[in-house]
Amino acid sequence: MHEHIKQRIETIINNLDQLPSIPEVASKLINMVNDPNVSFKLIAEEISKDQAMTTNLLKLCNSAYFSKGKEISSVDRAIVTLGLKEVKDIVMVVATKPVLDRFVIGYDLAKGDLWTHGIVVGNMGKNIAMKIGQKMIADVVFTGGIIHNVGKVVLALFVQSTYKEILAAVETQQCTFSEAEKEIMGYNHQEVGERILAKWEFPPVLKSIVRYYQNPEGAPKEHIKEVSIVHLANVLSLMAGIGVGSDGLFHQINGKALEVTGLTEADLEELFSRVPETIKQVRELI
Amino acid sequence: MNQTLINVGVAQVKTGANPAVIRTILGSCIGICIFDRAKKIGGLAHILLPNDTSGGVNPEKYADTAIPLLVNRLIKEGAKKEFMSAKIAGGASMFKFQANVSLGQIGDRNIEESKKSLEKLGIKLLEEDVGGNAGRVIDFFLTDGHLKVKASGQEKMYYKV
Numbered sequence: 001m002h003e004h005i006k007q008r009i010e011t012i013i014n015n016l017d018q019l020p021s022i023p024e025v026a027s028k029l030i031n032m033v034n035d036p037n038v039s040f041k042l043i044a045e046e047i048s049k050d051q052a053m054t055t056n057l058l059k060l061c062n063s064a065y066f067s068k069g070k071e072i073s074s075v076d077r078a079i080v081t082l083g084l085k086e087v088k089d090i091v092m093v094v095a096t097k098p099v100l101d102r103f104v105i106g107y108d109l110a111k112g113d114l115w116t117h118g119i120v121v122g123n124m125g126k127n128i129a130m131k132i133g134q135k136m137i138a139d140v141v142f143t144g145g146i147i148h149n150v151g152k153v154v155l156a157l158f159v160q161s162t163y164k165e166i167l168a169a170v171e172t173q174q175c176t177f178s179e180a181e182k183e184i185m186g187y188n189h190q191e192v193g194e195r196i197l198a199k200w201e202f203p204p205v206l207k208s209i210v211r212y213y214q215n216p217e218g219a220p221k222e223h224i225k226e227v228s229i230v231h232l233a234n235v236l237s238l239m240a241g242i243g244v245g246s247d248g249l250f251h252q253i254n255g256k257a258l259e260v261t262g263l264t265e266a267d268l269e270e271l272f273s274r275v276p277e278t279i280k281q282v283r284e285l286i
Numbered sequence: 287m288n289q290t291l292i293n294v295g296v297a298q299v300k301t302g303a304n305p306a307v308i309r310t311i312l313g314s315c316i317g318i319c320i321f322d323r324a325k326k327i328g329g330l331a332h333i334l335l336p337n338d339t340s341g342g343v344n345p346e347k348y349a350d351t352a353i354p355l356l357v358n359r360l361i362k363e364g365a366k367k368e369f370m371s372a373k374i375a376g377g378a379s380m381f382k383f384q385a386n387v388s389l390g391q392i393g394d395r396n397i398e399e400s401k402k403s404l405e406k407l408g409i410k411l412l413e414e415d416v417g418g419n420a421g422r423v424i425d426f427f428l429t430d431g432h433l434k435v436k437a438s439g440q441e442k443m444y445y446k447v
Binding site for chain 2: 238242248276
């Protein structure tokens with residue numbers, strides 16, 4: 001392991017200023033929607049304080065992906081028409097796009113690749129949640145799917161300089177790319193991602209998704225369903241070549257995730273075969 | 287050189303002519319590149335699965351329907367079968383999967399079916415860069431039909447046409 005790289009990563013993750021930021025309203029909102037004592041009115045007020053957020057939110061509310069048919073022209077109407085969870089989902093899309101929609105060196109992802117991958121995984125996760133009768137977690141896996149590999153943004157430069165060693169570790173030790181990241185740099189992108197979410201004050205379930213999406217069996221029991229769904233959606237997306245970078249397919253398909261979700265082999269293949277349709281569905285968001 | 291870049295998405299078939307470059311990104315999917323050396327036109331099919339189960343609704347998705355589709359499209363554009371040759375790339379697998387997860391083998395099944403479909407059509411497969419666990423970015427140059435495969439940070443060139 002490179003001790004100096006580990007230390008440099010530590011300096012970054014311990015210094016909030018050096019981690020990616022999102023608009024404050026996003027952090028507030030994601031916690032407000034879980035508080036039964038918070039009124040719609042208060043949430044609408046909070047969003048409206050951020051003019052750029054409001055503009056982008058309304059634009060997406062009227063996109064084919066989120067629209068319910070009626071033209072929406074105010075935050076109040078958005079909440080009433082689409083519901084709080086949907087509005088929160090849209091705010092997360094707007095808030096995280098600038099963080100993820102960029103060229104990621106080291107992982108060899110062109111501008112747009114990481115973002116498209118996140119949106120496809122989020123949407124596929126949502127579809128899986130619906131399919132297995134878990135509608136109430138559809139919003140969480142949507143957001144979790146979008147941001148699951150946010151840590152790559154921070155680790156990119158370090159992966160760039162150690163890529164050959166990471167790949168060599170994968171081959172000699174027969175471990176996954178993420179395990180090799182930790183071996184060579186002292187941290188993997190899931191751990192770094194979890195720290196970014198801590199900065200953003202995101203709830204524990206999203207932190208679990210980011211931290212354990214590669215190995216769902218490690219997740220806290222109360223979050224294992226959400227984590228397993230994102231795990232499977234990520235695997236399917238990579239296999240279809242969506243957001244596949246220099247870490248390739250040096251990852252695992254975890255059998256536990258199938259068990260937890262109750263999805264069969266045939267379901268998985270069916271989901272895989274529908275990746276092109278999924279991409280069409282989210283075209284406006286990417 | 288003033289080259290046009292044609293991007294091909296999952297389950298798409300696209301064709302072009304000299305000096306265009308056709309690009310796609312592959313995981314377990316296969317990119318089948320066919321070039322007519324006389325006419326200098328070619329095309330790429332990016333298939334997701336081996337065999338059509340949709341009853342022809344989505345021919346571009348499957349090896350056994352997308353490859354004939356690509357060949358017919360090239361013939362319509364003036365290519366001749368006797369001048370066509372093929373290269374394939376992709377078909378990677380996840381690094382680790384339990385034996386009971388058959389989706390893990392989809393890459394291998396895609397490779398096999400792509401070869402079978404080309405053979406059935408009598409199109410010679412000249413080069414292949416398949417299998418393994420790496421993702422691939424491939425560029426198919428219609429200037430002379432050569433193929434550049436970028437995987438795990440390294441580039442390989444395939445020149446036979």
